[in-house]
Amino acid sequence: MALITTLQCSCGREWLIYVPKKLLYKEIFRGGGVELGKLMDEQKERRGEIALAQEGAELRGVKFRDISISEIIQCDDCGRVFDMLRIIDLDIKYPGVLDYQEVKVAQYEA
Secondary structure, eight states: OOOEEEEEOTTSOEEEEEOOHHHHHHHHTTTTTHHHHHHHHHHHHHTTHHHHHHHHHHHHTOEEEETTTOSEEEOTTTOOEEEHHHHHHHHHHSTTOOOGGGOOOGGGOO
């Protein structure tokens, strides 16, 4: 099963986020496990799991984002910027206490 998570901006915009195992394993194992993650991602793509997640997002009326393409997400409505790799890293370190709205890319903050 592909790892899919949600992200909701304070303005109400919502995304379904596909987190590739190669990125997740890189964060968890600090660089190790990337090749295993890459193989798992390729299997998921061949089985159509990523396309299915994208279709699910469309049915729900939310945006879909594959963070292997870009880990930075900017809200089209309010301009808030989220760094998904930073969010994942903090969520691994501090499970259950992360407020996504607080994790923004420092260079974009005013």
